[in-house]
Amino acid sequence: MNDLRHLARVRDEDLAGQATGAGARTLLTSITGEAQESMMSDSANGLVPGRGLFRGLFRGLFRGRTGRLAAGAVAVAGLAAAAVIGPAVLGGPATSYASSAIDIELRGDQYVATIKDPLADYAEYTKGFKAVGLNVRLQPVPSSPSKVGRVTGVSAPGIRVSHPDQLGIGSGTTPAGCTPGQDGCAMTLLVKRDFAGDALVKLGRPARPGEKYQSRATPATAKGEMLEGYDPVEKTVAEVREEARDRGLTMVFQIITPSPDYTGYRAEGRPRAEAGDEWIVWKAESEQAGVLRLLVTPERLPRNPIQPA
Secondary structure, three states: OOHHHHOOOOOHHHHOOOOOOHHHHHHHHHHHHHHHHHHHHHHHOOOOHHHHHHHHHHHHHOOOOOHHHHHHHHHHHHHHHHOOOOOOOOOOOOOEEEOOOEEEEEEOOEEEEEEOOOOOOHHHHHHHHHHOOOEEEEEEEEEOHHHOOOEEEEEOOOOOOOOHHHHOEEEEEEOOOOOOOOOOOEEEEEEEOOOOOEEEEEEEEEOOOOOEOOOOOOEOOOOOOOOOOOOOOOOEHHHHHHHHHHOOOEEEEEEEEEOOOOOOEEEOOOOEOOOOOOOEEEEEEEEEOOEEEEEEEOOOOOOOOOOOO
């Protein structure tokens, strides 16, 4: 005899609006009870507990349950399976990743990584890039205003490039054109889909109060920096100090020694707090918010060793 004739006839319209009804709740209780019982049994026998859930579901389907129970349980099982099917499960890297620190999404021929928390542990970013098949170690570092949101350094073993663009690595913002550090504006890192290297990428982020900039070579005269619109080169320390005072800035000083032909220099020791009023300034850099670092010599030189003509 065909036992299927004993199954209850259920039409789609009979189930409309029953997702949270009494019958549905009874079904869920029955299924989960079977699953829990199976999981406990499997655990006692040394089996993997996670497998007991699905074993319990299907045991419940055919222990004298009605056709309605069987249909409902299969639907639940199908939903559970659909939640985990994706490129990673099928053998390849995912095309997107999301966490509290970073979101990564494949758009056309590049991955767009939106940095949601620029102060997160670096490992959180690395985890995200690995999930989409990229060996990229991102390090957001405190930077002066003109470097925030920009790639400030890239290290790729075995690959020599003069600019990150040559590696297919760039930066941007979301929304496009906004100012990083302002509410609603997130920094983004762009990486070509076919990037096959291993890269350490430093991306400028807004500095917290008291943090020194890691992009210390940034000219303080650049747009958006503390001395924008003022040229301190070959002025005395006293002259630059007056300008700094007017702008509410303080200064530290780095003594430099020029090469014999004045086409280069080396910096001596750590920056100091004081310098002679008549010492000569050859460059001003952004040290941290509100603080300038002046590269100086005790005497005037025939030409600028930092920016030789």
